[in-house]
Amino acid sequence: MSECSRRTRPLQADTRLVHEGTLRSEFGETSEALFLTQGHVYASAEDCEARFKGESPGFLYARFSNPTVTMFEQRIASFEGAESARATATGMAAVTAALMGLLQAGDHIVAARALFGSCRYVVAELLPRFGVAATLVDGTDLDGWRKAIRPETKVFFLESPANPTLEVIDIEAVAALARQAGAKLVVDNVFSTPVWQKPLQLGADCVVYSATKHIDGQGRCLGGVILASEELIQAHIHTLLRQTGPSMSPFNAWVLLKSLETLPLRVERQTRTAASVADALAGHSKIRRLIYPGRADHPQADIIARQMTGGSTLLALEIEGGKAGAFRFLNALDLIRISNNLGDAKSLITHPATTTHQRFTSEERAEMGVSEGLVRLSVGLEHPDDLIEDLTQALEHV
Numbered sequence: 001m002s003e004c005s006r007r008t009r010p011l012q013a014d015t016r017l018v019h020e021g022t023l024r025s026e027f028g029e030t031s032e033a034l035f036l037t038q039g040h041v042y043a044s045a046e047d048c049e050a051r052f053k054g055e056s057p058g059f060l061y062a063r064f065s066n067p068t069v070t071m072f073e074q075r076i077a078s079f080e081g082a083e084s085a086r087a088t089a090t091g092m093a094a095v096t097a098a099l100m101g102l103l104q105a106g107d108h109i110v111a112a113r114a115l116f117g118s119c120r121y122v123v124a125e126l127l128p129r130f131g132v133a134a135t136l137v138d139g140t141d142l143d144g145w146r147k148a149i150r151p152e153t154k155v156f157f158l159e160s161p162a163n164p165t166l167e168v169i170d171i172e173a174v175a176a177l178a179r180q181a182g183a184k185l186v187v188d189n190v191f192s193t194p195v196w197q198k199p200l201q202l203g204a205d206c207v208v209y210s211a212t213k214h215i216d217g218q219g220r221c222l223g224g225v226i227l228a229s230e231e232l233i234q235a236h237i238h239t240l241l242r243q244t245g246p247s248m249s250p251f252n253a254w255v256l257l258k259s260l261e262t263l264p265l266r267v268e269r270q271t272r273t274a275a276s277v278a279d280a281l282a283g284h285s286k287i288r289r290l291i292y293p294g295r296a297d298h299p300q301a302d303i304i305a306r307q308m309t310g311g312s313t314l315l316a317l318e319i320e321g322g323k324a325g326a327f328r329f330l331n332a333l334d335l336i337r338i339s340n341n342l343g344d345a346k347s348l349i350t351h352p353a354t355t356t357h358q359r360f361t362s363e364e365r366a367e368m369g370v371s372e373g374l375v376r377l378s379v380g381l382e383h384p385d386d387l388i389e390d391l392t393q394a395l396e397h398v
């Protein structure tokens, strides 16, 4: 964006999501180009040598970088307020690479136990296979984090709000504990999206996203991204990604790049609708518990007011009658579809105990707050009246 020289102040975040990072080709296209190429050609053997040595800028091979992927990385980094970003094939590739890049055998990780199922697998099962000890704590209990610290603790990991319980953790306080321990704090920010929460500003060292969710927002592509300082990326992430290859495809980067242009519009609208749905359902006799970040009755409402600038596109509902009650409710829905994705333009609902969290024992699920009656509703772009009508009629079947 250096061609514009009349600017007197930095561009606003929403504007940067439309323009930042654009690499225009010689054809001057308005829409970002899809560079569907594995590699690049060089003017000479000397030019090729210089490029490989990093002495001249430019692209080499799509496992390392690609112009469309780079546009996506620069645009999301600008919005997040991060110095550097690396795109990955999926959200789980981002989580796994961030943790493996920051840890080695003999190290210790402390993580909040209310985690997305695959994140919990990486922390509690995969990392220990490589000699990294893991301790899971109640993320809302600061004393738990403090007590878990060991001399070899190198990473703190959390999701806030957590999937699917929407439990919220005080990121600033946990970041302060991590700093004291000499550990890096990695935050999976999928549920709040970069629109409502900026963990780097709250003291986190690294943020990861599944771009599959709100960033795509229309249920099409998988993707992930790791955001941090240039120093952290260079020291821990850059070479690991290049050499092991969990790269984002240029096609997916192109879809996700275009999606970034409308991310705030979609997330703001979906959040407003989710808040209306939450207010309409609160106190319903068939709902044992309704958890919505943004309502005054959320257990961590005070922390939400401090660290988030908006609520959530997601609600957690505990339906009366356990699994049977939840299933009757899901099966009676007409407009809202049963699916495990989230952040989509279409409202989607899932029963975590039998899907995303089914591989855990019932004790582990209970510990994570995933009860048999819990359903997770991802609110889309439909009109709130249609959603409320569908949910209300389905609750009558419970």
Ligand SMILES: *Cc1c(COP(=O)(O)O)cnc(C)c1O
Binding pocket: 090, 091, 092, 093, 095, 116, 118, 119, 159, 163, 188, 190, 191, 209, 210, 211, 212, 213, 222, 223, 224
């Ligand atoms: C979906 C999700 C992931 C994994 O993302 P994929 O793109 O499916 O690999 C990680 N963390 C959270 C909180 C998620 O919701």
